């Protein structure tokens with residue numbers, strides 16, 4: 001750095017030092033989640049420029065060295081000297097904490113939760129960062145290392161007069177992040193979501209590492225196309241995606257919705273393009289409007305008799321896919337994780353826009369209204385039947401005490417923190433597991449055959465399903481409005497299936513059930529996947545286990561490939577004797593478990609991620625297991 005440090009510069013350095021000292025305070029975590037947040041922080045600046053009407057394309061690239069490049073065709077970060085700091089504005093953006101990229105004010109600020117902490121935080125947490133600006137025929141450039149200026153802003157060349165935009169390249173600092181390898185899918189889901197939410201903005205994502213990938217996300221239809229995308233693979237109940245749009249009290253509201261013939265409710269809410277997984281006032285406004293408008297229409301048009309009970313919100317929302325997106329000048333975020341919108345004007349605005357435009361839509365489209373109404377009435381009946389069944393079990397348990405399922409081999413320890421339950425595919429593997437287990441702390445629940453897909457069944461059928469009933473009673477927590485996590489009987493729920501396609505499918509169905517009916521169990525980290533091995537290698541009375549082909553090859557080249565190896569490929573858990581099952585998959589000292597996590601940054605695609613927990617074996621298997629876990633993640637629901 002050339003100039004001497006003035007008071008301003010010292011303050012700047014102290015600011016960014018604070019970010020490096022306590023990175024978690026600024027980007028939430030230094031795990032993979034924080035690593036990906038760096039990209040969103042930078043891209044959000046370009047999205048703001050698009051929302052302001054000056055940028056139509058954003059290119060994001062994962063480079064071969066795991067650095068990230070973001071390029072937009074906006075006006076370019078201003079390069080002129082900013083009076084207050086006496087520095088080029090771009091330098092202020094990257095070195096002053098909370099300076100943000102907002103010049104001239106106005107518009108909708110992206111500032112919720114961890115978002116909008118700004119480019120300076122990314123800079124502070126990068127080994128190096130380079131910014132290039134194209135404006136008025138000139139190319140400007142500046143480089144920083146760990147937040148510090150290492151080259152002054154300078155003109156490095158010329159460009160066509162009409163070219164304009166900003167390019168940022170940064171390398172996440174390995175001193176800060178535990179994980180520095182970017183995951184393509186994680187970025188893909190989030191960037192595609194951003195493209196859906198920002199009508200007509202084109203986002204290109206490239207991966208320049210091993211297998212080159214390039215995808216373009218560009219949706220003229222905006223959130224209407226988002227709904228179509230989410231309903232893909234399901235049968236829509238009617239052709240139209242209903243769309244409402246309008247501004248009330250300075251809140252810009254957009255809603256898109258369509259029912260499908262399934263039974264789950266998929267509503268995703270956003271404020272200034274940031275998702276709000278805990279909902280808030282915009283969601284409340286939508287629900288009120290939908291319930292009231294629909295009941296009014298149904299009564300008025302005699303789809304419901306005056307003597308019929310009103311349809312509940314839940315009945316109307318059965319099988320509904322919807323996106324609610326509001327833009328608001330000063331969003332207030334509430335709740336434990338600051339992911340819930342609090343502004344009351346958002347409730348009023350969404351309620352008003354949806355009530356007005358949905359009333360009009362229903363009147364114009366009586367066939368659609370009729371289809372919706374018929375589905376809601378069926379939902380209402382199923383719900384009543386399910387309620388009756390639940391009350392019956394509740395009364396029964398009150399009389400007879402909680403009867404545990406017959407197939408459950410329970411553990412004897414009564415301290416839930418020490419207890420775990422293995423949900424095992426098939427009776428024969430269940431038998432081995434029962435023999436292998438530590439009776440004191442490990443319970444075994446064998447499940448037979450395919451598990452009911454809860455996405456494709458109505459509540460009454462779900463509650464009547466034997467396997468699902470067995471799980472609910474074994475866990476002890478109850479379900480729905482009865483759910484009480486303090487009653488959980490095992491702090492580890494371990495899904496153990498064959499290491500093949502069928503096994504992966506069963507895991508998927510079980511995870512779907514847990515995600516839909518007891519998401520708290522996943523959120524609080526109680527759900528795990530066991531990792532059985534694929535091969536057993538035996539030589540001179542010594543035994544090795546391999547969890548994939550690469551590992552098998554490694555072991556074979558370590559011990560020498562010759563005919564004296566006897567290699568056994570496990571086709572399923574059932575092929576292992578109890579002792580082998582214990583050694584490889586159930587012994588807490590030696591087993592590997594994947595803990596299932598929910599990615600809260602993206603909600604529109606069921607995104608489960610995994611943390612690896614091991615016994616005393618460490619590093620070498622890590623990489624494979626991560627890859628493997630990613631595959632389980634593509635839940636085909």
Ligand code: TTJ
Pocket residue numbers: 042043045046049070071072074075076077078093101102103104119166167168
């Ligand atoms: C703000 O208003 C005056 C003209 O320039 C506007 C601006 O700052 N636009 C802008 C910033 N476009 N793109 C950015 C940007 C892009 C990246 C990749 C990173 C950052 C920090 C800002």
